[in-house]
Amino acid sequence: MSFGGPDNPYQPPYQPPPPNPGPYGPPPPPPYTGPYVPPQPYPYPYPAPNPYPPYVPQRGLLGRLRGAEWPPLRDLLRQARQRMHGCAWLFLLVPCTWFVVPGLMVAYVFARSARVRAHRLFPPRAHRLHHDPQVTRLQKARALSAAAMTLALLVAYGKPEDFSEVEEQYVVRLMVTPPLLLLSAPVVIAVVYRWAPPHARPYMWQRVRAAGKAALWYVGAVTAIFLIGGMFALLEQEGQSTTDVSWLAVVLLVPLYWLLFFLGFATGPAVRSGFNSAEVHAALPALLTGVLVWEFAIISLAAGGPPPGPPLVSVLAFVGGPASVCAVAWWEVHRLRTRHGVRLRG
Template identity: 40%
Template sequence: MPVGLIPVLLPFLLLLSPLVALYSIARGARLTAWRLFVRGGAPVPVHDPQVARLKTLRTWAAVAVSIAVVAALGSLRDLDQHLTEHWATLLLTPWLLIASGPVVLGVLIWLAPPTRRATMRAALRGPLRQLGLFFGTLALIPALFYGLDLLNPSHVGGNLGTLLILACVVAGMWSVFLFLFASATVARTGFGTAAVHPATPALLTSVLVWEIAAIGGLPNGPPVLAYVLLVGGPATVTALSCWEISRLRSRYGVRLRG
């Protein structure tokens, strides 16, 4: 870079440096969440590329429909409300999984032949481990702020106090990002419950979308369109889950009673 450009680019570099630092913190938290809940979890017993592609297509179709509805009927306030609901759903999904997962897993274990039940119960160790890690990512946030209160770096003074405050702020931001990425990851993997039964993620997904629809209520817009959006999203997800379970039975020999 020519030396003469440095004074010109310096204000832009100073402006971008906080964004670069924030991206680095978020990226580190995302990699940690991936190591804890994906690479460190149990491998998925069955991976169907066609089902995976259709799930991706359905996700992008849902995003496109949401954008089209907001653009056609909504305002900036509606857009803000839509984004708020999206974040609320992200944070709510793991807790719905924690509430609904034991019921679905209990039914699957009860339906299984007696010779399979012990193996399925033993496979619960993986999901329970991920559940403990998830609670750990949540507990890390108040623990860091409590540690900051005990340390009270502002009383140290000087450069050391400034560095301690900066380190605590960075650690707090990293812990928040870690919890958000952990929430998104366990919502996608279902705490690794596929290790207990390959059909568990599909069943959990079907239960969750109807629970979220019931909690969220009617979307904004004309009544007919609102009911179509309310029922259409969960219905398409349920149909896709039924197709996934059907393919597990026909192509891989996986049955709900097995």
């Protein structure tokens, strides 16, 4: 028996010689058509795609509470039981603190329910349809410069009572902003609706109706709080000796707490978005800002007088703030028109 050579009965099957590689290298292998397709090479050598999603660090419990959604109470308790510090367990074991825990649980349930409803009506990040980083930076720079100029005027020409007056005007502005916005927004929306082309008005009308329903929710919540406060005043006049009056007061506290939580979570997004006016037209938040700043200037002039300083400085301080806000708002409208095709007139 011989091994090897041309007479070897165990020769491998015949294989043709490889083709001529030519000037461009060997030809690629034919595609594999079997049941399993092997991974194909990336067409570019670098960088190769990452087959795994990027690592996102897990935030703590408080970080998730600051996020978009709050977990239900059952899930929150389960997560807190796994991650609660030992000092917290010692706090819960003290008998004098047992009455605090049920109150916190009930408050969390009310707060979560009100927060979900408030953010469903007024999404926190819906105040701009087109985010422009340059406009945002300019707005922050204008706000900082206005605060610096106000402080410089108070230091140079102000009196001790002017500082307390500035704080009072700030609190009054916070309280006046929602009702003033509710009165100004329909006027500005009506003007923009009149300027809009005819083919865009049906869509705008649908969004106006949706924004109007959200605004009615806000107005209804404020009205209900005043009504509940009036009912409490009537109960105090009736006296607290009867049991029915006490139970009625307890029953009124339940919607009152929910409404207060609702207004607390809805006021910020509602004011920033102009009660969802950005969904009606992308330029409405900028236009509403320009209108509101002049209204605030007139209210401040009527309530506290002109800014401190010589007449020329006082006039420039009174006109310069609203004028700079209007300039930034008009530049924002210009960028919306040139970059995103948003037009005020048809």
